[in-house]
Amino acid sequence: MSLYCGIACRRKSFWCYRLLSTYVAKTRYLFELKEDDDACRKAQQTGAFYLFHNLAPLLQQSEHQYLPPQHSLLELEKLLAKFGQDAQRIEDSVLIGCSEQHEAWFALDLGLNSSSSVNASLQKPEMETELKGSFIELRKALFRLNMKDASLLSTAQALLRWHDAHQFCSRSGQPTKKNVAGSKRVCPSNKIIYYPQMAPVVITLVSDGTRCLLARQSSFPKGMYSALAGFCDIGETLEEAVQREVAEEVGLEVDRLQYSASQHWPFPNSSLMIACHAIVKPGQTEIQVNLKELEAAAWFSHDEVVAALKRNHPYAQQQDGTFLFWLPPKLAIAHQLIREWVEKPACPSLPA
Ligand SMILES: NC(=O)c1ccc[n+]([C@@H]2O[C@H](COP(=O)([O-])OP(=O)(O)OC[C@H]3O[C@@H](n4cnc5c(N)ncnc54)[C@H](O)[C@@H]3O)[C@@H](O)[C@H]2O)c1
Ligand SMILES: [Mg+2]
Structure with missing residues (x-):
């Protein structure tokens, strides 16, 4: 019914918006503004x-x-x-x-x-x-x-x-x-x-079942660690990009990937962050940091990560001059990945 009406009304304007759900009407309206310069100029008024x-x-x-x-x-x-x-x-x-x-x-x-x-x-x-x-x-x-x-x-x-x-x-x-x-x-x-473009980036929280692997680049704020991230190469699948990035940056092999969520990230240009969890292959837990890409990488226990998530004022210098270990803020998808892992460290939903 509403499809028929949508087509029938299309002659006058693009769609008969009142027969569509609020969400569908909104998406159709935006579509119309992108396609029709006059409608978009009118919308500016x-x-x-x-x-x-x-x-x-x-x-x-x-x-x-x-x-x-x-x-x-x-x-x-x-x-x-x-x-x-x-x-x-x-x-x-x-x-x-x-x-x-x-x-x-x-x-x-x-x-x-x-x-x-x-x-x-x-x-x-x-x-x-x-x-x-x-x-x-x-x-x-x-x-x-x-x-x-x-x-x-x-x-x-x-x-x-x-x-x-x-x-x-x-x-x-x-x-x-x-x-x-x-x-x-x-x-x-x-x-x-x-057309405007985004670069796909994989961001992966690697776990060995009980600990998770976090890393930092020298450009990060002092003390902040995050999940491993990297741009996809042309021709790669997301799975291949995750495996390559983890191997390149910390010298480990992973499998059992589980997609979590995605996020548009405006820095440095425009990236589509695709977030997932992965488990290291058995016996592969010794990190070999690629110092061209990372400043440091380490395994963190569940308790250490929980404590870091609770910190209200994370950017804090200690008496010995080092900075407390802290994690990306809520808005970053890395934070979401880490929080998911804290809630389900062994990832029981991952396929065997
Ligand atoms: N939102 C989050 O939670 C979150 C967390 C961590 C990282 N990030 C973002 O992920 C992005 C990628 O992480 P990374 O820096 O570790 O990537 P990376 O490990 O791929 O290393 C960056 C290098 O990749 C190369 N590269 C290849 N394709 C590129 C492209 N399209 N644009 C720019 N450089 C390209 C460049 O040589 C660059 O120096 C960063 O921009 C960072 O801002 C977001
Ligand atoms: Mg990287």
Whole structure:
């Protein structure tokens, strides 16, 4: 019934939204905005804009949290006019989602060099004063945002970065043109379509049945250990990527992989983190750290990991100058993997 109606109503607009569930209606609406430039321009009239400056989101502080303010199209036009900017700059905005009531959300970077604006970059401090907020590096702000805002701003930053880095066709060298939603760019001379890309990354919590293996890179904050992570090579399956990364980084062989969950991760570019548990092959517990990739790796007992998860102020230097062992914060998928292992260290659900 609703399928028939969906097709019948498609002639007028895309779909007959009122016959669909809230979730389906929302996904169909976003699909329409990505496909139809006019519909997307219309959605900007009533939409909300999140602002960035050189990929740093505009945030306002509220007690211990950061909140990203939203701006209407009218407010944005006034702001651009006040700073002597052409409203054409709004064409650089990208669609990042919508509310259940179909208020579309967009992100716009006011600092990146714009292809559709004469002036390159707006003055950041003046902007911050005017907007009563600060443009804060996402890596610093991420853990002080709620889950919903963190995910939205990560998506926004990834998409803004991708557009900034794909302004020219790699075949013809000509400028590419984005569609209004920003879901693709097209080269006008040869019609090649470029879509935003993510790099698949496997992140694996290796266990020997009673202990789990955690490692740190020298770039991590002092004392923090995490699960093993690595980019998938071209042509690899996820299973092969997990086995190769574990072998490369700590010299062990694993099997019995169990998928846990996935997460979009905006750093360093845009990755799809695919998280899983794995068990070392029998008799293979001696770690051989690849020092080109890692600073250290070690087996940790269940009690040690439980204690680290309980620490409220993890980043703490001890009297002997060393840092307490601590784990990635809740928002990181590594945290979820570690918590799952704490709750089920022997992974009884894994196939034999
Ligand atoms: N969300 C989380 O919980 C979490 C936890 C740990 C790591 N991570 C992320 O996982 C990612 C990968 O981990 P890693 O650094 O150990 O990877 P890695 O072990 O594959 O080593 C990184 C190296 O891989 C190479 N590489 C191959 N393909 C690449 C690509 N598409 N982009 C960038 N480099 C590529 C580069 O030489 C780079 O120096 C990191 O970006 C890190 O931010 C996320
Ligand atoms: Mg790695």
